[in-house]
Amino acid sequence: MLKKILFQLILLSSSLLLKAQLRKVETFYDKEKKNPKEIYFLKNEKPDGLYESFYYNNKLKSKGIFDNGIQIGNWFYYYTNGHLKMNGSYITGKRSGEWTYYFENGKKQMTGNLKNGTRDGLWKFYYENEELKSLGSFLLGKKENEWKYYYEDGVLKATSAFKADKGFYTEYDHNGKKNAEGWIVNGQSDSTWKYFYNNGKLKAEGIEKNGLKNGVWKIYHNDGTLAATGNYNDGLTNGKWIYFHKNGKVSSEGVEKSGQKDGKWNLYYPTGSFRGSGEFIEGSGIYKEYYESGKIKTQGLLVKGIYEGLWRDYYEDGNLEGEINYKNGEGIYNGFYPNKSLKMKGEMKNGKRIKTWELFKADGTTAGFYKNYHDEKNDNDVENEFDTILETSEAPKDSIKMDSVRKKLIIYDIDSKPHKNKKSSFKFYKNQSRYFKPRLNEYRAFILSANPIATIFNQLPFSIEYYMRERLGYEFTFSLLRYPFFKMDKSINNDKLYLRGQSFAFKQKFYNVDTESGMFYFAHEIKYTSIIHSAKDYDSTLNLNRLLTSNEKKIEYSILLGDRWMQRAGARGFTFDIYVGIGVGYRNYKTNFEDNKKFTAIFENLKTSPLVIPLRVGFSLGYSF
Secondary structure, eight states, X not given: OHHHHHHHHHHHHHHHHHHHHEEEEEEESSTTSOSEEEEEEEETTEEOEEEEEEOXXXXXXXXXXXXXXXXXXXXXXXXXXXXXXXXXXXXXXXXXXXXXXXXXXXXXXXXXXXXXXXXXXXXXXXXXXXXXXXXXXXXXXXXXXXXXXXXXXXXXXEEEEEETTEEEEEEEOTTSOEEEEEEEETTEEOEEEEEEOTTSOEEEEEEEETTEEEEEEEEEOXXXXXXEEEEXXXXXXXXXXXXXXXXXOEEEXXXXXXXXXXXXXXXXXXXXXXXXXXXXXXXXXXXXXXXXXXXXXXXXXEETTEEEEEEEEEOTTSOEEEEEEEBTTEEEEEEEXXXXXXXXXXXXXXXXXXXXXEEEOTTSSEEEEEEEOOXXXXXXXXXXXXXXXXXXXXXXXXXXXXXXXXXXXXXXXXXXXXXXXXXXXXXXXXXXXXXXXXXXXXXXXXXXXXXXXXXXXXXXXXXXXXXXXXXXXXXXXXXXXXXXXXOOGGGSOXXXXXXXXEEEEEEEEEEOOOBTTXXXXXXXXXXXXXXXXXXXXXXXXXXXXXXXXXXXXXXXXXXXXXXXXXXXXXXXXXXXXXXXXXXXXXEEEEEOXXXXXXXXXHHTTSOOOSEEOOEXXXXXXXXXX
């Protein structure tokens, strides 16, 4: 007993001695000491033990352990909203082992191994939707071996094989076709880079140094003919630039200075005749365009490459054809008939029509509408902007250098004006619906769908759809009909009605452009249904069971409104479809038993009228391939 008491006294005295060696320190943001900044302990004037720091809003900023002034063990860092920012372990004051970094919303941003504060080993990077963005290995802070990059929907975006942070990078579109290729050195493009059309033809090529375009670049039409050539200096166009029509004739030419037109620019028709000119000072100046006859066609002001002020178009006889007053590159265009009555009206942005345009007859009544739509990239027009983003790595700004590269090459010509002969990307629905006009490199696919949850409603549908990107869909659906769905016929009691059947439906869908809310569509459907209603009856006189049946056949036509969500409208992936609608149809109903009150009572709740007004509601989960 005495030994036990003595042992406890020794422990108590040791604990008191240890506490005497530690001194608690608290710092505050305010003089009133209501908002703590740091709480830690000192031992021999060095941090030792638990350390905590706080934001001004009292939220925890970081916490971990010090040992004689050196960080050790697991440490945690937080955002001001309380979500974890990063966590991992320290060994002798340096980050080592697996570290994980998070977005501010709490989703994982990246994870990988650190060795003495340097990335070493496998690292994985993520999008905010938690899809994998890229993965690969580091060796002493430099990328090594194969790296893979992915789009946000999980489709492979690029591959690169690195040696000491130098690798050849190849990027693909969602259909696996090559977009771009070139060397990356220390996280930046550095070599001759090439960009490609979807048809495999070369789109552009030139030197990139430290992530920026430099030297002579050549741009090509999608048929392989030269479209433009000129010089870049640190990512900006600089020097003489020449653009060409597909027939090889010069389209426009002039000097660029720091990314802006400078001096005199001349434009030419495909025939070679003079088309227009402009005098610019660092992208600002008056532009004038002419008919081949020499008569004025268009004139207006460009300020730093942006359309500003009053722009006017003229008929060849000199009468006003249209005008627009631009403000910061945007405005409302009014087009006129030769008799000066309003012909068309709509919004423009920097010389291009946007949104919906209204057309008018000469008497002022509405004639129809233009609706602008476009693909993500229009391979027919090389003078449009093409924008390639090359992301080579992602890392937290506070600890590791972010080595991502964004390259943007803008190819443009000042001959894009709102005159009636200019080729445009508009479709006039009154003349031809966009739904039936195929587009260049259009994505087409089959979509397999099913809805096992529909068994709750006594049916199991399977569908296959031939899908044409953001235009049309032709869908065939087979549905197995059963009630009760999961019961065998022999297990159903006497006098209980059950059904067995199937339906076949064909839909034609008209899709709108894909948005964050999916592709809304309208459709019409023809549906044929065949059902056998059955019930078992026990005949006590004959001492046997007999089967009572009736046949129901329906043909229906319905109008539907729906929404299809796809991982990506132009590539394979999962898809979800939901729709509602109403229809009209004809029912043929026939009983296969003698007229008997008992038998009739079993079937009396069935709908038997010839006229059918179906309400259509459904959804399905599928995959596009």
